[in-house]
Amino acid sequence: MAPANAATLAISNLTKSYGTVRANDGISLDVAAGEVFGLLGPNGAGKTTLVKQILGLLKPDTGTITIGGVDAVADPAAARLLCSYQPQASAPVDGVSAREAVEIVGAIRGGSRRAVRERAQVLLQSLDLSDIADRTIPMSGGMARLTGFCMAAVVPGRVVVLDEPTNDVDPLRRRALWQQIRRLADDGAAVLLVTHNVLEAERCVDRLAIVAGGAVLAAGPPGLLKAQLGAPLRLECTLDAEAVIPPLPSGVTQAARTGRRLLCSVQHSDVSKAVAWAQAAQANGMLTEFSLTAASLEDVYAKWVDSQPSAA
Amino acid sequence: MSAVRGYALLLRWQLLRYRKQVVLFATIQVALGVGVIFGFSFLVPHVTPQVALYFATGAPTLTLILMGLTALPQDTAQARTSGRFDYIAALPVPRLAPMLADVTLWLLIQVPGTVLTLLIAWLRFGIALHIGVLVVPAVVLVATTSAAVGYAIAVALPPAATAQVASFVSIVLLLFSPINFPLERLPMWLQDIHRGLPVTYMADIMRGGLTGHYGVNAMLAFTIVVAWCAAGLAVSARAANRRG
Numbered sequence A: 001m002a003p004a005n006a007a008t009l010a011i012s013n014l015t016k017s018y019g020t021v022r023a024n025d026g027i028s029l030d031v032a033a034g035e036v037f038g039l040l041g042p043n044g045a046g047k048t049t050l051v052k053q054i055l056g057l058l059k060p061d062t063g064t065i066t067i068g069g070v071d072a073v074a075d076p077a078a079a080r081l082l083c084s085y086q087p088q089a090s091a092p093v094d095g096v097s098a099r100e101a102v103e104i105v106g107a108i109r110g111g112s113r114r115a116v117r118e119r120a121q122v123l124l125q126s127l128d129l130s131d132i133a134d135r136t137i138p139m140s141g142g143m144a145r146l147t148g149f150c151m152a153a154v155v156p157g158r159v160v161v162l163d164e165p166t167n168d169v170d171p172l173r174r175r176a177l178w179q180q181i182r183r184l185a186d187d188g189a190a191v192l193l194v195t196h197n198v199l200e201a202e203r204c205v206d207r208l209a210i211v212a213g214g215a216v217l218a219a220g221p222p223g224l225l226k227a228q229l230g231a232p233l234r235l236e237c238t239l240d241a242e243a244v245i246p247p248l249p250s251g252v253t254q255a256a257r258t259g260r261r262l263l264c265s266v267q268h269s270d271v272s273k274a275v276a277w278a279q280a281a282q283a284n285g286m287l288t289e290f291s292l293t294a295a296s297l298e299d300v301y302a303k304w305v306d307s308q309p310s311a312a
Numbered sequence B: 001m002s003a004v005r006g007y008a009l010l011l012r013w014q015l016l017r018y019r020k021q022v023v024l025f026a027t028i029q030v031a032l033g034v035g036v037i038f039g040f041s042f043l044v045p046h047v048t049p050q051v052a053l054y055f056a057t058g059a060p061t062l063t064l065i066l067m068g069l070t071a072l073p074q075d076t077a078q079a080r081t082s083g084r085f086d087y088i089a090a091l092p093v094p095r096l097a098p099m100l101a102d103v104t105l106w107l108l109i110q111v112p113g114t115v116l117t118l119l120i121a122w123l124r125f126g127i128a129l130h131i132g133v134l135v136v137p138a139v140v141l142v143a144t145t146s147a148a149v150g151y152a153i154a155v156a157l158p159p160a161a162t163a164q165v166a167s168f169v170s171i172v173l174l175l176f177s178p179i180n181f182p183l184e185r186l187p188m189w190l191q192d193i194h195r196g197l198p199v200t201y202m203a204d205i206m207r208g209g210l211t212g213h214y215g216v217n218a219m220l221a222f223t224i225v226v227a228w229c230a231a232g233l234a235v236s237a238r239a240a241n242r243r244g
């Protein structure tokens, strides 16, 4: 038996190229049992490429992947037994009902008939899918995505890989979905979660890695990464059209700007200067609204990803 | 989990998935079978029992081969495009289980048509059928061998090219193939080629299973088809195991 804190999933120095595109460029990370590990990064960062190698759908050029001590690159059949997976592409649910799809995958993953049926019911109910669970007409995008999650969670592996499970899902069901993701880890799985939903992920993940250009830029618990920002507060402003930003006072630094949205980081000691600046700008009609809040994971994300030279 | 259980569950999945179409597909097969027999009597006005026998027993062989070389690779190519192929590849099932489940599905769809074709041929032309147990391994071998070839094509090539290449292969393979007529009708050089290919022997073990009469030696015919089947499965397994 492995020691309690040993990594269930350990990835070391993974590289993978498609022709001249280096999709993974020396990625190392590990996920322990009971932990939700978030994988964040912009489109094309190499996240899906990474998880496909864990499942044995792609073969790494170099590097190692071990799952519960088993070499997943040399023995992909063992990896498939140990991992359950929700792909980024929608799960194959055409022609079958949500319940049928979940129960069949549960049986294929080795669950007993009774356990699978009960677990499927619990999952479908918790995601508010009971009403549609027995229909065989085509599912909506969000329903198919949620069903895909249930298929991965019905008989979870020691590692559960979820590639963007919250996409297409409405806000209330997303809340329930985050709870179920958390519960998978609480029940002992090592959960690797790819998501673009940075703010919601912050409340669910234990640790995360920010990847861009196929490499890990930063990794650690959200709290630690936020502390490394060096600015505990952020000022979020909505600019009037593409207005010119008035000069920022000292202690307030621009973190990101996307369209009309301006994000600044602020030190505790400079709160009053920041608010005065924003109020003046608002009075001049340069910004329509602003808010001052504690820094979030999105600020961490913006800092790391923005500093990255954008891929050609 | 046992390999058989994985296969059975994938088959169940396919049956559920196609439950609304299965009856339609099977009906089409029945209509084709009936059409072939009646159309044939227009084509050849004086049908001798010998000719009718070749035709009626050749028809199911042809259907089985075409299933493996067209329907199955097209389905597989479509599964690759939709992501279904990768999804199943990430499940803990043996690598060839999805292909075998698909073969079984198509076989089930063809059974009613085949039975009816033979029945009509028997009533219409009075052909002498002596159906023996060896027809079962014959059907399985013919279907699996062609499916293995079709599957290997579908896995090795880009999905968009699959349909074209698969129909090219089936045309080359089936054109002038002694399925509906005896091998001896072909020119000598083509006979020699066909002695190395499995098609003649496939037709032969099917005909033998249905009539009790084998063209050459039953043992030899089975051995050659089994060898081709094993080779096809080995190639398919390699293709299925390859990771990008």
Ligand SMILES: Nc1ncnc2c1ncn2[C@@H]1O[C@H](COP(=O)(O)OP(=O)(O)OP(=O)(O)O)[C@@H](O)[C@H]1O
Residues within 6 Å of the ligand: A018, A021, A023, A041, A042, A043, A044, A045, A046, A047, A048, A049, A050, A088
């Ligand atoms: N099959 C493929 N062949 C060639 N290049 C590929 C292939 N799949 C992905 N790529 C390239 O590899 C890079 C990483 O893609 P990947 O799908 O891993 O990104 P991602 O981080 O999952 O992005 P997203 O957030 O958009 O899902 C991209 O540049 C992409 O164009």
Ligand SMILES: [Mg+2]
Residues within 6 Å of the ligand: A047, A048, A049, A088, A163
């Ligand atoms: Mg992706």
